[in-house]
Amino acid sequence: xxxxxxxxxxxxxxxxxxxxxxxxxxxxxxxxxxxxxxxxxxxxxxxxxxxxxxxxxxxxxxxxxxxxxxxxxxxxxxxxxxxxxxxxxxxxxxxxxxxxxxxxxxxxxxxxxxxxxxxxxxxxxxxxxxxxxxxxxxxxxxxxxxxxxxxxxxxxxxxxxxxxxxxxxxxxxxxxxxxxxxxxxxxxxxxxxxxxxxxxxxxxxxxxxxxxxxxxxxxxxxxxxxxxxxxxxxxxxxxxxxxxxxxxxxxxxxxxxxxxxxxxxxxxxxxxxxxxxxxxxxxxxxxxxxxxxxxxxxxxxxxxxxxxxxxxxxxxxxxxxxxxxxxxxxxxxxxxxxxxxxxxxxxxxxxxxxxxxxxxxxxxxxxxxxxxxxxxxxxxxxxxxxxxxxxxxxxxxxxxxxxxxxxxxxxxxxxxxxxxxxxxxxxxxxxxxxxxxxxxxxxxxxxxxxxxxxxxxxxxxxxxxxxxxxxxxxxxxxxxxxxxxxxxxxxxxxxxxxxxxxxxxxxxxxxxxxxxxxxxxxxxxxxxxxxxxxxxxxxxxxxxxxxxxxxxxxxxxxxxxxxxxxxxxxxxxxxxxxxxxxxxxxxxxxxxxxxxxxxxxxxxxxxxxxxxxxxxxxxxxxxxxxxxxxxxxxxxxxxxxxxxxxxxxxxxxxxxxxxxxxxxxxxxxxxxxxxxxxxxxxxxxxxxxxxxxxxxxxxxxxxxxxxxxxxxxxxxxxxxxxxxxxxxxxxxxxxxxxxxxxxxx
Amino acid sequence: xxxxxxxxxxxxxxxxxxxxxxxxxxxxxxxxxxxxxxxxxxxxxxxxxxxxxxxxxxxxxxxxxxxxxxxxxxxxxxxxxx
Amino acid sequence: xxxxxxxxxxxxxxxxxxxxxxxxxxxxxxxxxxxxxxxxxxxxxxxxxxxxxxxxxxxxxxxxxxxxxxxxxxxxxxxxxxxxxxxxxxxxxxxxxxxxxxxxxxxxxxxxxxxxxxxxxxxxxxxxxxxxxxxxxxxxxxxxxxxxxxxxxxxxx
Numbered sequence: 001x002x003x004x005x006x007x008x009x010x011x012x013x014x015x016x017x018x019x020x021x022x023x024x025x026x027x028x029x030x031x032x033x034x035x036x037x038x039x040x041x042x043x044x045x046x047x048x049x050x051x052x053x054x055x056x057x058x059x060x061x062x063x064x065x066x067x068x069x070x071x072x073x074x075x076x077x078x079x080x081x082x083x084x085x086x087x088x089x090x091x092x093x094x095x096x097x098x099x100x101x102x103x104x105x106x107x108x109x110x111x112x113x114x115x116x117x118x119x120x121x122x123x124x125x126x127x128x129x130x131x132x133x134x135x136x137x138x139x140x141x142x143x144x145x146x147x148x149x150x151x152x153x154x155x156x157x158x159x160x161x162x163x164x165x166x167x168x169x170x171x172x173x174x175x176x177x178x179x180x181x182x183x184x185x186x187x188x189x190x191x192x193x194x195x196x197x198x199x200x201x202x203x204x205x206x207x208x209x210x211x212x213x214x215x216x217x218x219x220x221x222x223x224x225x226x227x228x229x230x231x232x233x234x235x236x237x238x239x240x241x242x243x244x245x246x247x248x249x250x251x252x253x254x255x256x257x258x259x260x261x262x263x264x265x266x267x268x269x270x271x272x273x274x275x276x277x278x279x280x281x282x283x284x285x286x287x288x289x290x291x292x293x294x295x296x297x298x299x300x301x302x303x304x305x306x307x308x309x310x311x312x313x314x315x316x317x318x319x320x321x322x323x324x325x326x327x328x329x330x331x332x333x334x335x336x337x338x339x340x341x342x343x344x345x346x347x348x349x350x351x352x353x354x355x356x357x358x359x360x361x362x363x364x365x366x367x368x369x370x371x372x373x374x375x376x377x378x379x380x381x382x383x384x385x386x387x388x389x390x391x392x393x394x395x396x397x398x399x400x401x402x403x404x405x406x407x408x409x410x411x412x413x414x415x416x417x418x419x420x421x422x423x424x425x426x427x428x429x430x431x432x433x434x435x436x437x438x439x440x441x442x443x444x445x446x447x448x449x450x451x452x453x454x455x456x457x458x459x460x461x462x463x464x465x466x467x468x469x470x471x472x473x474x475x476x477x478x479x480x481x482x483x484x485x486x487x488x489x490x491x492x493x494x495x496x497x498x499x500x501x502x503x504x505x506x507x508x509x510x511x512x513x514x515x516x517x518x519x520x521x522x523x524x525x526x527x528x529x530x531x532x533x534x535x536x537x538x539x540x541x542x543x544x545x546x547x548x549x550x551x552x553x554x555x556x557x558x559x560x561x562x563x564x565x566x567x568x569x570x571x572x573x574x575x576x577x578x579x580x581x582x583x584x585x586x587x588x589x590x591x592x593x594x595x596x597x598x599x600x601x602x603x604x605x606x607x608x609x610x611x612x613x614x615x616x617x618x619x620x621x622x623x624x625x626x627x628x629x630x631x632x633x634x635x636x637x638x639x640x641x642x643x644x645x646x647x648x649x650x651x652x653x654x655x656x657x658x659x660x661x662x663x664x665x666x667x668x669x670x671x672x673x674x675x676x677x678x679x680x681x682x683x684x685x686x687x688x689x690x691x692x693x694x695x696x697x698x699x700x701x702x703x704x705x706x707x708x709x710x711x712x713x714x715x716x717x718x719x720x721x722x723x724x725x726x727x728x729x730x731x732x733x734x735x736x737x738x739x740x741x742x743x744x745x
Numbered sequence: 746x747x748x749x750x751x752x753x754x755x756x757x758x759x760x761x762x763x764x765x766x767x768x769x770x771x772x773x774x775x776x777x778x779x780x781x782x783x784x785x786x787x788x789x790x791x792x793x794x795x796x797x798x799x800x801x802x803x804x805x806x807x808x809x810x811x812x813x814x815x816x817x818x819x820x821x822x823x824x825x826x827x
Numbered sequence: 828x829x830x831x832x833x834x835x836x837x838x839x840x841x842x843x844x845x846x847x848x849x850x851x852x853x854x855x856x857x858x859x860x861x862x863x864x865x866x867x868x869x870x871x872x873x874x875x876x877x878x879x880x881x882x883x884x885x886x887x888x889x890x891x892x893x894x895x896x897x898x899x900x901x902x903x904x905x906x907x908x909x910x911x912x913x914x915x916x917x918x919x920x921x922x923x924x925x926x927x928x929x930x931x932x933x934x935x936x937x938x939x940x941x942x943x944x945x946x947x948x949x950x951x952x953x954x955x956x957x958x959x960x961x962x963x964x965x966x967x968x969x970x971x972x973x974x975x976x977x978x979x980x981x982x983x984x
Contacts (some may be wrong), residue, residue: 013923022929023917025864025904082792110881113847152752153791168753171934199868199876200930249866249930249957250964281869332820405818406800407751444802472927472965593801612944637966638836641927644967668962674969675953677959 006730008354008552013633016476018247027247028467030203030219031209031278039068039206041260041267042278045121045287046097046104047520049661050144050353050690053095053104053124061107061121066114069270069631070122071106073262084232086322091233091262099355100662101286103259106433108267109274113676121506131353131661135295135316138162138352146321146351146386146552149505152527153323164323165349166704167237167331168369172276172342172596177310182300185379187216190727193293193318196360197673200249201284206264207274213239214265221251221469222508223500233262233372242564244499245469248509250519252645253359256290285666292317292325296334298375306385307686308321308394310342313371317349317364320356326364329444332404333707334368337413337599338394343403353661354434361509361642362443362703365648366710370728373439373711378724385648387438387715388421388601390459412689413440413599413701419685420601425621435720436620441600441707445700447592448509450633451504452521454529456584460571461492464522467503470495470643472479472702473634477515478522480630481696485526486570504589511559515593515630516691523695524588526589537568548712598704600624602643603644604712608721615651615717621683627691627699639705640682648674654729675710678689748810749775750818758789768813772806774795775797775817835896837862838906846893853877855893856903862902867895868962875961877932878941879903883907887960904933907940915978916940925974927965934961938976947983953975 021027033215054410058070075093079085088094103123109115137143145160152158153165159346176185204218214236220226223243231238248255260277267431279288297314313334319323331347359573380387395414401407420426431434453465464482475495483490497503534548537555541548547561553570557563566594577584605619622639629635652672656664665671690697710728718724723738746766751759759765766776776794780787794808795805797818803809811817844859848851848957853870856862856879861935865888868874872887879884879888879900888903895945916939920926926932942949942957949957954975962970 013924016924018929019921020913021928022926023864023904023913023920023935023936024908025933027929028863029866031867032857041854114805193929198928198930199874199964200866200928201868247930249868250928253965278867281871281874326974337961344846404797406797406814409800433763464967473924550830631924633970634927637924637970639929639971640967641965642967645964653785667871669871673962674967675959675962676955676972679955681951681972682969692802 007484009480010628010630011632012480013631014476016473016479016489017479017495018470018475029200029247029249029471030372033205033217033246033500034276035207035274036639037206038110038274038276039110039271040115041106041108041264041275042112043103043283044105044119045283046093046100048126048128049056049127049133052129053093054127054742055125057072057123058105060123061118061590064114064118064121066110067107067118068110069108069267070118070274071266072104076233077267084229084528087229087257088233089090089132091259094710099282099353099357099486099519102321103287104265106263108271113529122428131331132162133352133354133657133661134649138350141370142454145513146353157171162351163348164319164351165237166346167328168346169331170312170344171198171403174312174342176345177342178301179639181267181309181378182304184301184381185375186299186301187726188377189296189374191297191367191370192728193286193290194353194649194653194655195290195649196250196252196254198250201279202255202259202288203278204261204264205276206261206272207267208265208269210272212240216241216243216265217246218243218246219246219255219262221248221510223467223469223473224248225256225508226258226506227500229258230262230265231665234265239476242501245497248469248471251471252361253363255637256359256510256529257289258437259288266499281379281668282666285671286353286663291360291363292319292357292367296371298366298371300375300379302379302381303320306383306390306393308338308340311340312344312684315347315368317347317367318354318357320352320354322356323351325357326362330364330368330575333365333442334372335403336633337396337440339400341398344353344595345403345491347478348735349460351615361645361706364575365441365443365707366646367443368706369439370710370714373708373724374714374724377437377711377715379400385681388417391440398610409596410689411599412687415687415689416623416625419687420603420624423685425603425619425683426441430605433610434605435630435714435716435718437604437715437719439602439708439715440713441602441704443512443597443598443704443707445516445595445703446513446515447595448507448511448513449452450506450518450521452518452525453504454502454522454586456529456570457576458574460488460569460574461487461654462486462494464493465498465503466518467498467500468507468518470497471509473640474509474514477519477630479520481519482526485523486529488570493716509577512598512702512704513592513595516694516698516700517590519630519698521588521590522696525586526588528586529584532584533570533573535635536573536576539580540568540576541565542556578611594691596627598625598693598701599661600704600708602708602712604709604716606715606716606720608735610721610739613732613734613739615735617647617713619680619721623685623687624701624704624706625689625699626701627694628688628697629686630696630698632686635686636684637700639684642705643682643709644674646706649708650713650728650730652731673693747775748816749779751818752819755789755819758786759783772809772817774822775811778782780800790819829896833894833897835898836900838902848894851889851895852879852891852893853888853903854895858969862903866930866933868930874937876931876934878937878961880937880941883977885938893931904936907936915981916943916975919981920971920975921977923970923974923977925966925970931961931963935971936965939978942975943979943982947979949979
């Protein structure tokens with residue numbers, strides 16, 4: 001249960017414990033690691049978006065001086081049915097290449113240059129096939145089929161198809177209910193492929209020893225995931241693989257899988273030397289997981305008073321080369337924030353000849369919210385109802401049922417909407433060509449598995465060991481929770497991110513789960529220590545355990561116990577550890593339940609240049625329920641960063657492909673992410689509706705902030721220019737064309 | 746009796762029922778009871794079962810406890826949604 | 828083909844290294860000199876993670892040929908703090924939580940210091956345009972801009 005008490009450290013903003021290393025250049029990231037005798041690995045990538053591999057001849061490359069290993073899919077074990085087949089085929093293509101840039105072969109050599117030259121000496125004969133570059137192309141009757149053996153999950157046998165799966169959710173009788181509505185809006189929305197855009201390319205060093213043990217140093221969101229997936233691809237026991245995390249230069253979901261690690265381990269096994277692999281930015285764009293392009297057909301019916309009655313949604317999402325778009329999450333979230341007695345949601349996972357998508361911050365939800373929040377904006381305008389009032393009138397609350405079954409517990413949706421309505425931003429005046437948009441976002445948040453160890457030192461300071469790479473300041477949050485529990489100074493806590501043989505099993509840094517779940521494990525580990533400290537105080541005082549209380553870093557006699565000892569601080573007991581039972585360690589692990597959903601409301605003001613179609617974001621406010629903010633500065637940072645990624649998604653970012661399926665803008669120059677001069681300050685309001693199940697009321701915060709901005713920006717553009725953009729991005733040429741079309745009408 | 750809510754796609758495998766009540770103490774028991782009543786239901790459900798029990802979603806739920814007053818929803822197993 | 832021998836000054840100290848004629852300063856710093864604080868985000872001059880100063884001028888080290896720094900002075904992120912004393916830009920980035928993952932931070936530290944060295948009292952707009960060559964994907968820039976403005980105020984005080 002969330003406890004209501006005054007905190008000393010929770011809610012404060014200490015300097016992060018890894019901060020000095022990160023501002024002085026000492027912190028080591030994925031590409032910063034090296035071993036003696038290390039080779040450099042490079043990957044040969046497909047020049048075709050879709051082709052059959054007829055023949056691979058690596059003999060000339062193998063014969064080159066300085067080349068120590070050459071690997072292809074033939075060197076990987078065949079996967080069992082239900083095994084890691086798709087992952088293995090994505091890492092090194094076996095029979096077919098399914099996107100431009102798909103890995104086909106790999107080389108390790110004594111220098112990076114020799115490795116690159118050796119790639120040119122590998123001969124591959126392809127039978128080029130027609131690329132499949134859009135949902136329309138994939139779903140056409142005569143579409144080339146990526147995998148003729150695959151059948152759609154969740155559908156009657158369709159025969160060969162590019163639909164990998166179908167899901168649906170339903171309630172009531174939406175078709176009949178539409179007939180009773182005063183107003184029914186039916187719209188279609190599209191978003192394009194975008195990339196997570198982490199600044200650090202994927203990188204690793206792998207060392208396969210003569211006894212088959214594999215050691216990997218890499219940048220990842222999940223060391224245990226890398227261990228598991230590498231072992232699966234190579235057919236090894238998981239205990240044969242050790243993964244040590246470097247610092248991680250951003251991930252946003254994109255570093256929750258593997259691309260290089262199994263290949264580097266394979267090249268290392270072949271060569272008997274450590275192998276380092278670092279992707280170029282070009283490779284990151286072409287061959288790592290982007291986020292799915294989408295099309296959503298949405299129909300919503302309401303009464304004249306603004307009561308939502310019925311909705312249907314059909315969603316298609318591109319999975320890329322292998323199944324696994326986030327369409328199900330999109331389907332589960334699209335109508336989740338609103339009370340609806342009648343609904344039907346249907347989602348399709350569609351494969352296309354583009355890189356396999358990976359998770360990107362609240363996967364699927366931004367695309368879904370773009371559709372729903374755009375449509376609600378239009379509905380509010382049509383019914384002449386304030387858009388926040390419309391959402392408040394239909395907002396879900398505790399006890400309401402989600403479209404996929406469960407019921408909400410305590411949530412903070414209405415609180416974020418009310419905070420937006422009451423914020424000075426909402427009533428600030430606007431100038432010519434300016435407009436304001438609002439949008440809401442929902443995300444599940446996740447719990448999953450975490451472990452934590454807390455070691456007291458002999459002077460009463462503490463070391464906290466967890467297995468979650470710190471991607472955004474989580475070490476500081478772990479330290480705050482430990483300091484709060486043990487009543488010691490937060491800067492006297494040393495938070496450590498450990499390797500897979502030092503930390504207990506811990507799931508990825510993702511799903512907005514680290515402060516919630518791993519933090520909870522830290523709290524529980526500290527409570528093990530507190531029990532131990534009480535036991536030792538009872539031993540010192542020669543009294544019963546029940547007569548000893550622990551408060552604010554001290555053991556003291558329970559009130560009314562009749563004892564009159566001076567309190568014993570953590571440090572005092574720690575100094576006596578040898579004579580009171582030995583080392584003082586706490587360990588805890590959990591499968592965290594009850595990750596309360598996150599809600600956010602964003603306000604966005606834009607100014608549209610009618611001459612060029614350029615959109616300038618001039619004011620932005622992000623409001624979110626964090627449950628309780630452990631380190632508010634890093635909560636705000638998540639809100640600001642997510643908002644700006646969403647602004648980029650809305651305004652500029654998209655993969656551009658030529659007719660042959662080659663990405664045309666695989667650089668930061670041409671894939672235009674927001675820069676400092678594009679943006680205003682991003683104001684934040686943290687709402688705190690404590691999550692009742694968590695000891696500190698924490699909800700995840702990392703993903704929800706990317707959900708509202710797409711529609712917030714599009715709604716603002718509508719009110720600034722009169723044009724409603726239902727297809728992203730709202731880049732200058734697209735908006736200019738729409739403005740000209742509007743002027744012509 | 747634990748209430749089990751059957752999604753559209755699976756109703757064909759349980760005589761069209763939208764809601765079934767079973768006696769069980771775990772998700773495994775729920776599955777066994779459904780299979781006993783509707784042979785082939787388990788096969789239709791597939792290997793990767795995710796459920797929501799009283800609001801909480803479980804991706805790997807076989808040994809999770811259910812109470813007589815619990816409500817259990819089957820979900821298509823999540824993938825790519827991390 | 829034999830390698831080039833380069834003598835230069837890095838962070839105030841004389842340094843010698845060998846490199847190929849086409850080796851970038853970024854690669855030479857990281858792989859030959861062992862200064863890995865300078866990061867590679869793109870190697871095409873678009874992200875600013877590899878920012879260093881060359882005779883006081885801000886450059887992307889990925890776009891500089893290593894051999895060209897012979898006889899010149901290079902300052903990297905490792906040369907910004909003086910012993911244990913962080914530069915105000917570094918200190919304010921920490922205080923304002925102006926970094927999340929931290930991979931872009933060395934570039935921002937070098938670029939922001941270069942700005943404040945020549946413009947002690949920049950406006951928010953000047954800071955934003957000066958730093959427009961440095962990509963950050965985590966923070967949305969808000970806390971970075973605030974930190975740089977605060978560092979400027981402290982340096983003026």
